[in-house]
Amino acid sequence: MKNPFLISLSTFIFSCSLSMLIGNPVYSQSIASDKIEYLHPANKEKFFDETVDEFYQALRDLKYPVHQELYQRYKQRSKQQQIHLNTVLFQEMPDASVNFRKKLLFNEVEGLNYITFDGNILRPYPDIDINYHQTVSPDRQVYFFYSFKDTEKEFRGRYAIYDVETKELVAGGGTYMPKLNLTRNTYDKEG
Secondary structure (H helix, E strand, O other), X not given: OOOHHHHHHHHHHHHHHHHHHHOOOOOOOOOOOOOOOOOXXXXXXXXXXXXXXXXXXXXHOOOOHHXXXXXXXXXXXXXXXXXXXXXXXXXXXXXXXXXXXXXXXXXXXXXXXXXXXXXXXXXXXXXXXXXXXXXXXXXXXXXXXXXXXXXXXXXXXXXXXXXXXXXXXXXXXXXXXXOOOOOOXXXXXXX
8 A cells, every 4th residue: 555645745746846847937138238337437537646656665565444454354364374465465576587567457457468388388377357357347447566487497476456546456366387397309319
């Protein structure tokens, strides 16, 4: 004899599954918008008299409250996590091959990649795609910093992008890439 409870439960589950499968589909309708609302809207028409070098020095001196707060938060972390402070509050690498500072529009950042060879493939750095930063308008003024050291054995780099108006960090990061030791194939020459 079959259990009536199991029969009714399986019937209920089957009917729910069937109704979800054949039920009325839900269609989403999006309204086309001519204007995207960014968290950091376009400001390319505004004038900011602080130069990129003045901002870099203000960043090093923790002149702005946003940077003071960030510094205090990082100082409360473990020593291991504090190593990223030079990337978050950007500091140029002392032994860098290149130190770069520029004030530009956010959409111009994509074109400033450095190409390095790791022994296998060419890699761009910092390889920023502004499509992944959808809170920032492409026409927003930013300070762009990057510093890297490229040798035969390794590539080390760090970059940061700060909003000119709010002084906030928009994007940043660092990388370390050991390079493959390539040995040339040498053939025994008959001599």
